Amino acid sequence: MEHKIIIVGIGPGSKEYILPIALKKISTAKILVGGKRALSDYAAPNQLTAPITADIQATITFIREKSATEEVVVMVSGDPGYYSLLPALRAEFPAEKLEVIPGISSMQLAFSRIARPWQDADLMSLHGRLPDYASLSYEAGRTIGMLTDDEHNSQRIAMLLLDAGWPQNTPVYIGDRLSYPDEKIVKTTLIIATAAPAVNNCIMVVLG
Structure with missing residues (x-):
């Protein structure tokens, strides 16, 4: 079974601007990746989490390892298609493995x-x-x-x-x-x- 990497746009910052489908994907995730602020705002105690840091390759390695056995939800600020982590993930994974949930950009x-x-x-x-x-x-x-x-x-x-x-x-x-x-x-x-x-x-x- 192919496990998806779900890239979720969480909007410009305030929780008022995140889409309901994005919240659903985040709340049901078993493995959640995101910036420290995003993890603080959205992660639950029962979720395995990993922060996105300046070491993008380490983040990609984590995503690759975990997505072999489970869906991974990756939170990015704004919209994933606008100056976010999506290009780096597209360079590492086939498009069919990625699911993108848009967000509102700043x-x-x-x-x-x-x-x-x-x-x-x-x-x-x-x-x-x-x-x-x-x-x-x-x-x-x-x-x-x-x-x-x-x-x-x-x-x-x-x-x-x-x-x-x-x-x-x-x-x-x-x-x-x-x-x-x-x-x-x-x-x-x-x-x-x-x-x-x-x-x-x-x-x-x-x-x-």
């Missing part, structure tokens, strides 16, 4: 908070990645949604966009702690964002 939530469609937006991640400077070039009417980190934060990215030719008064939304009670969304401009306190690990939506 990018989706950011656009919904400002009531903007995002089907025509250019989406990119600077979270743990060096920017492709050519992709930052200004174009009138262009919308960009960006994942950020500690280094490429709201202040640094605003500077990069100005260097790439974006007008100083370009509107930008900065979404911080999305879905949590202390969520904050600030509407500002690029030039103001360069001088304002930096916001790390946020979502930026830039409206050209």
